Amino acid sequence: MSDTIPNREAIEAAHKLVAPYIHHTPVLTSSFLNDLCGAEVFFKCENLQKIGAFKARGGLNAILSLTEDQLKNGVTTHSSGNHAQAIAFAAAKVGARAYIVMPDNSPLVKIKAVEGYGGEITFCKNTPEEREHTVLEIIKQTGATFIHPFNNYAVMAGQATAAKELIEDCEEKLDLIFAPVGGGGLLSGTALSAHYFSPGTKVYAGEPEGAADAVLSFRSDKIEKAPYVKTIADGLLTYLGDKTFPIIKQHVTDVLTVSDEEIIQAMRYLWERMKLVVEPSGAVSLAAFIKNKDQFQGKKAGIILTGGNVDLGKLPF
Numbered sequence: 001m002s003d004t005i006p007n008r009e010a011i012e013a014a015h016k017l018v019a020p021y022i023h024h025t026p027v028l029t030s031s032f033l034n035d036l037c038g039a040e041v042f043f044k045c046e047n048l049q050k051i052g053a054f055k056a057r058g059g060l061n062a063i064l065s066l067t068e069d070q071l072k073n074g075v076t077t078h079s080s081g082n083h084a085q086a087i088a089f090a091a092a093k094v095g096a097r098a099y100i101v102m103p104d105n106s107p108l109v110k111i112k113a114v115e116g117y118g119g120e121i122t123f124c125k126n127t128p129e130e131r132e133h134t135v136l137e138i139i140k141q142t143g144a145t146f147i148h149p150f151n152n153y154a155v156m157a158g159q160a161t162a163a164k165e166l167i168e169d170c171e172e173k174l175d176l177i178f179a180p181v182g183g184g185g186l187l188s189g190t191a192l193s194a195h196y197f198s199p200g201t202k203v204y205a206g207e208p209e210g211a212a213d214a215v216l217s218f219r220s221d222k223i224e225k226a227p228y229v230k231t232i233a234d235g236l237l238t239y240l241g242d243k244t245f246p247i248i249k250q251h252v253t254d255v256l257t258v259s260d261e262e263i264i265q266a267m268r269y270l271w272e273r274m275k276l277v278v279e280p281s282g283a284v285s286l287a288a289f290i291k292n293k294d295q296f297q298g299k300k301a302g303i304i305l306t307g308g309n310v311d312l313g314k315l316p317f
Contacts, residue, residue: 005247006157006189008196014157015164018060021093022050025162027169027302032273033286037293040300042174043286044166047278047308051085051113054162054306055149058185059086061158062147063094071096073143078102078124078131080234081110082307083149088119099144101134107234107311128238150185151241160189166302167198174201175299178285180306181205181214181255182236184244190304191251201302205248205255206288208232208263213239215255218248232260232316235281235307258287264316266290270305280316282306 006014025045033041046054063075074097077087084100091098100119102111103126114121124134139146147155163177179190187205194201207214210231216224223240231237240248258266263280266287270278285303289296 004153006153006160006192010157011160011164011193011196014061014154015161017064018057018158018161021060022056023048024165025049027166028274030274033269037290038297039293041289042166042170042300042302043274044162044302044304045276046162047276047282047305051082051089052307052309053082053085053282054159054186054304055082055086056089057161058155058158058189059083059090059147060093062152062154063087063090063096065154066145070145073145074099075147076101076135076138076142076144077147077149078135079149080106080126080237081114081309082235084119085110085113085117085309087147088114088117092118097144099138099142101131101138103131107309108313109309109311113309126237148241149238150183151243152185153243156185156189156192156244158189159186160193162186162304163190163193163302164197166304167193167201170300170302172300173198174302176202176204176253176296177302177304178204178206178289179304180233180236180281180284181207181248182211182281183238184214184240184248186304186306187252188244188247191247195251202253203251204253204288206284207255207257208236208284209257209259211237212257214248215257217245218252218255221249232263233281233284235279236284256288256292258284258291262287262291268317276305277308277310278305279307279310282308
């Protein structure tokens with residue numbers, strides 16, 4: 001796997017590599033949300049992606065880039081759900097074993113999906129430290145190749161293909177793109193795609209108030225941890241990595257935070273008005289855009305809806 005920041009050619013190569021295995025997801029609009037926001041909003045529907053999330057892109061690019069020797073003992077990762085599914089899904093495509101570390105409070109819908117793709121799950125407490133410790137134990141026992149959920153350039157290049165498609169599918173140039181931020185893999189990839197394929201398009205991040213590490217890191221110019229972690233957006237609970245943070249600092253315009261109530265309202269708009277099943281983490285970008293709509297009046301905005309893996313037994317509305 002690459003040990004350098006993905007350039008234009010690396011993102012184009014990633015797109016070519018993963019294209020046979022993924023959906024080219026649609027870009028949809030809503031006149032209701034356009035009127036609500038006072039802008040033209042274009043939604044990249046990665047909730048309709050394979051495995052129900054954009055993570056399929058990065059997982060596939062990382063695994064398809066491995067050598068046979070790197071795959072022979074399987075692959076491993078830690079994830080609350082969507083990256084876990086991506087690695088299990090991609091490993092199955094190449095006939096490799098997938099050892100997946102998941103927090104013991106992961107959504108049931110994501111656990112069942114990982115099992116369905118053939119992933120072998122080990123549960124741990126839901127802290128970054130416990131996730132990393134458990135993965136290290138698995139590597140010692142199996143010799144599996146570790147694929148980090150976000151702090152990995154091959155993963156980042158794969159995630160960048162979502163924004164690349166969004167840019168290409170919009171007939172007019174976008175003024176800005178919103179992506180959510182957890183560890184920063186998608187946000188970094190989005191920022192790089194905007195930089196290479198649509199210079200001048202600004203990139204913003206949406207982040208839950210209950211996992212607000214990226215906004216602190218962005219302001220202080222060093223990787224910070226959130227002062228507290230409690231949010232409905234279970235896919236955004238981690239903090240930035242040493243590979244994602246420099247890209248975000250250089251290419252992202254701002255990080256904007258939202259409350260759980262604002263996330264739930266954005267989910268509701270998407271479900272009711274667009275008939276799109278979007279999970280809380282996937283609605284964070286729209287929530288941040290709506291909250292700050294006054295500064296984006298009249299703009300053309302792309303919003304990446306990152307996933308649709310909702311536990312239907314625990315709907316927030």
